[in-house]
Amino acid sequence: MPFPTTATPAVRTAPAPVPSPEVAEALAAGRPVVALESTLLAHGLPRPDNRSAADEVEAAVRAGGAVPATIAVLDGAPHVGLTAEQLDRVCADPDLAKLAVRDLPVALALGRSGATTVSSTALLAAAAGIGVFATGGLGGVHREAADTFDESADLTTLSRTPVLVVCAGVKSILDVPATLERLESLSVTVVGYRTTTFPGFYVADSGSTVDWAVSSPEEAAAVLAARRGLAPGGVLVANPLPDHEQLDPALHDRVIGDALAAAARVGVHGKAVTPFVLDHLHRASEGATLAVNVRLVLRNAELAGRIAVALVALSC
Known part of the structure; x- marks a missing residue:
């Protein structure tokens, strides 16, 4: 006796990234484009x-000479x-998923x-043909990760995604030395921009250092180009704030401690920690x-624009 059959439901296939007209035109013409995340x-x-x-x-991206491409998923379509x-x-919806x-x-x-x-911005940017973000x-290794195993997917994604990410280090609420160790283990290339001091997001100095520095957008672009020729994975460019623009370090340490204690008191954990803190x-x-x-x-966006310009020049 044959088994009863049921109709197979329609399967929605994952759509390809949808570039805006401006981004599509820039990519087709070989002009520089910089990806931007929307979770920020x-x-x-x-x-x-x-x-x-x-x-x-x-x-700021435009001031650096590139076209901005803020990325988000809207009604199932990834928009670049x-x-x-x-x-x-994106900015008004309080229920927008992360x-x-x-x-x-x-x-x-x-x-x-x-x-x-x-992580998802880097993935979608690379799929759209954008190399700078x-x-x-x-994100990185959270404090107490030895007990919680809490580590951002940003790290593993960068280990296999061919993009250059300009950032101000890792978020201050994280374990910075452990994050740098994981980046090394994952073979993510990390360079400081005109410094070997690794920034601590709100403050210029996290207390950790990196082995390499680049002195110009052209050098940063060359590092990404060389990485692409060697192995899968990305490049992290750490761009610290000038000392006079950072948060007061004493205020920073006090407020970070208070914020983490507050999160622990109310039981916030996982990906909810960062927005709470x-x-x-x-x-x-x-x-x-x-x-x-x-x-x-803004500083990172402007520098990323200049690096994107230099990357295009390398391919000419």
Whole structure:
């Protein structure tokens, strides 16, 4: 007796990244493009400051000579480059999901929307043919990771994705030495921009160092080009704030400790820790961390634009 059969449901295949007209034209013409994450806007900056920051960051990329491509997933489609209306949506929706690489298949298959993290932005940027990406701070190994095994997917994604990421180090709430050790184990190339001091996001000096430094956008682009010719994986360019633009180090240490203690008291864990702590930092520092956060992202975006220009020149 044959087994009963049922109709096979339609399967939604994952759509390819959808570039905006400006980004598509730039890529087709071989012009420089810089990818930007959307989690910074949806989860990292408070409303309504996040919307004005979105315009400022894109303007900084343009000041560096490149086309900005803010990335997000909207109704199941990965968009590479957002219109003003799409940026409005990303910045205004309090329920927008936070999408790392592991979350992308669900959002794409089920037609959901979400803001992309460093890992998913890097993946989608590379899929679209974009080699340079600017962000604020990289994710990494969390404090107490020996007990929790809490480590950002940013690290493993960079170990196999051919992009150059400009950042201000890793977020201050993380274990910086452990993160650098993991980056080394994963063979991610790490260089400081005009320094071997590894920045600590809000502060210029995390207390850790890196072995290599580049002195110009051209050198940074050359490192990525050389990496591509050798092995899969990315390049991290650590771009510290000038001392006079950083958060006061004493205030930084005090507020970070208070924020982590508050997260522990209310049982916040996993990927919810970062937005919780950033919100606490913003309130406890009376807005000082927000101002520093925006400054460092703008600096990274402008430098990424210049590196993207240099990368295009290498291929000419």
